[in-house]
Amino acid sequence: MTLRIRVRAGRILWFSGLVVMVLIVIAPVFVMFKYAISDRASVVTGGMPIPLWPFHPTLEQFRGLAGTEQFLAAAVTSLQAALLSVTLSLAIGTPAAYALSRYRFPGVMVLATALISIRLFPDVVAVVPVVEIFTRLALVNRVLGVALAHSLLAAPYVIFIAMGVFDTIPIELEEQARILGAGPVRSFVRIVLPVALPGLAAAAIYVFLLSWDEFIFSYFLLAFGEQSTLPVILQKILSWTPQHNLLAAISVVLSVPVVAFTFLVQRYMQTGAMAGAVK
Amino acid sequence: MLAPAVIYLGGFLVIILVKVSVLALSYQGASGVVFPSAQHFMGLSENPEFREALTRTMWFTLVGTPVELVAGLVLAFLVVGDFKGRGLVRSVFILPLAIPAIVTAIILYIVFDFPGGHVNDLLRGCHAVFPFRLISTPINWRGSGFFALMVAMFGKVWRDMPISMLIILAGLQAIDKEQIEAARTLGANAGQIFLRITLPLLVPAMSTVLVLRSIEMWKEFIFPFILAGSYPLLATLIERAYHEWRNPNEACAIALVLLVLIMGSTGVVLYVSRRLKKWLVAA
Numbered sequence: 001m002t003l004r005i006r007v008r009a010g011r012i013l014w015f016s017g018l019v020v021m022v023l024i025v026i027a028p029v030f031v032m033f034k035y036a037i038s039d040r041a042s043v044v045t046g047g048m049p050i051p052l053w054p055f056h057p058t059l060e061q062f063r064g065l066a067g068t069e070q071f072l073a074a075a076v077t078s079l080q081a082a083l084l085s086v087t088l089s090l091a092i093g094t095p096a097a098y099a100l101s102r103y104r105f106p107g108v109m110v111l112a113t114a115l116i117s118i119r120l121f122p123d124v125v126a127v128v129p130v131v132e133i134f135t136r137l138a139l140v141n142r143v144l145g146v147a148l149a150h151s152l153l154a155a156p157y158v159i160f161i162a163m164g165v166f167d168t169i170p171i172e173l174e175e176q177a178r179i180l181g182a183g184p185v186r187s188f189v190r191i192v193l194p195v196a197l198p199g200l201a202a203a204a205i206y207v208f209l210l211s212w213d214e215f216i217f218s219y220f221l222l223a224f225g226e227q228s229t230l231p232v233i234l235q236k237i238l239s240w241t242p243q244h245n246l247l248a249a250i251s252v253v254l255s256v257p258v259v260a261f262t263f264l265v266q267r268y269m270q271t272g273a274m275a276g277a278v279k
Numbered sequence: 280m281l282a283p284a285v286i287y288l289g290g291f292l293v294i295i296l297v298k299v300s301v302l303a304l305s306y307q308g309a310s311g312v313v314f315p316s317a318q319h320f321m322g323l324s325e326n327p328e329f330r331e332a333l334t335r336t337m338w339f340t341l342v343g344t345p346v347e348l349v350a351g352l353v354l355a356f357l358v359v360g361d362f363k364g365r366g367l368v369r370s371v372f373i374l375p376l377a378i379p380a381i382v383t384a385i386i387l388y389i390v391f392d393f394p395g396g397h398v399n400d401l402l403r404g405c406h407a408v409f410p411f412r413l414i415s416t417p418i419n420w421r422g423s424g425f426f427a428l429m430v431a432m433f434g435k436v437w438r439d440m441p442i443s444m445l446i447i448l449a450g451l452q453a454i455d456k457e458q459i460e461a462a463r464t465l466g467a468n469a470g471q472i473f474l475r476i477t478l479p480l481l482v483p484a485m486s487t488v489l490v491l492r493s494i495e496m497w498k499e500f501i502f503p504f505i506l507a508g509s510y511p512l513l514a515t516l517i518e519r520a521y522h523e524w525r526n527p528n529e530a531c532a533i534a535l536v537l538l539v540l541i542m543g544s545t546g547v548v549l550y551v552s553r554r555l556k557k558w559l560v561a562a
Contacts, residue, residue, distance in 0.1 A: 028386045032378075096285070122537065155288055259378070263373075
């Protein structure tokens, strides 16, 4: 009897915990969407409480954004920086991951751990020296500079994810190809790469999202220039105290690709988030 | 094949470390640049803004890191069992990871607005869903150091909960079920099983969470930058030193202080968790 009561109490506790945590997680996301589709009267209420659901839901903020040159330019800059970061960090990271996975020379794990652990280096500590160096190299206020900085953050993740991918591909596959007369390059391109492609695509998406989200380097590198990425423009317009529904609409545009892709590559995101943490 | 990665990552790391140290240790005196010089550190140690930022950062980390761990533990224990819709709930709990940090900060900026934000409205009992009048006048969240940093910490914890949850979950799932079965056969009750088996075996996962989260807390930038602009932490003080004081040398000196603090605290966390595991296993 007492046991049954205790089990029952445990279930109730568990369920209320679940409800509370789901609400805590959902509430900010709900508020973002609510503001993004709010009409002016639901945001500027003249002292009255702001309604929990807009009086007249509207897409006018998004329509407005689609016609705002500054916003579109920022979206293009964000895309360029992200795609360039993907290209750079995969070009740097994939060969290294392949070498670390295939050639078991002494100290290989130390090197792999060292390369992956670089991601633990605090970005706020690195940002001032990087901007000072980039100023001298004329890389400030340029997409290339942002992409170089983002690749620095992303390459350790690429190495980690790609190493895991290459580790799952049996070396016998390549050996057989070599026996059949394929050179190392040919066997890599024709045998390894096609098998590794889904995993590498996940790495690419991961880098894309990292660059798309990134604020600190983008902000320091673009703060006083003409160009902005989307996170930077969000911060820049904050200083003119804009209407909250405009802020929310930009936030939605910024979040939607991340949410979509995160659930697509959830498995890899998890390993990526924990890279270098679990030995 | 390794060369590009080693050169790019290693090279950048070396250049950054050299540059940050050179800038922090060179002082533009009346008779030219002095190197090495501790002048910037001495100047900072007497600067009230730096001292306040240091104190705030320590509190932010000391409070925030355990909260991150507890949040991760709560989420992981909520979804570790089998129940209908577990996959969906897990996906919901991953959601904060998919919302960019700057977006989370902006949402909190909107919600904790003064005088008319949602939180103020709710606390004043303006909505039917929560008809309790807890405060009579709205709170100026961004105008108080305590509230501003609490909101920033909430944002940080909210956004990082999924990572902590996933690490703890991986730790929980790695625990051998047979060990728990064996203990139960030998007559251990649920409390004993938790204290003697689950908890000690979970220490590595928890220490991973603590190490990663404490590093993140020390260096947190986005949330305090957007939500507590008037109450800088060390990370946001770097930005202020660089952009407002126009002093890259002092910015780098603050950065070096932060780096040393991070390395020191990581060492302490690792040492303590190793001792804790030994103690839990022995007890």
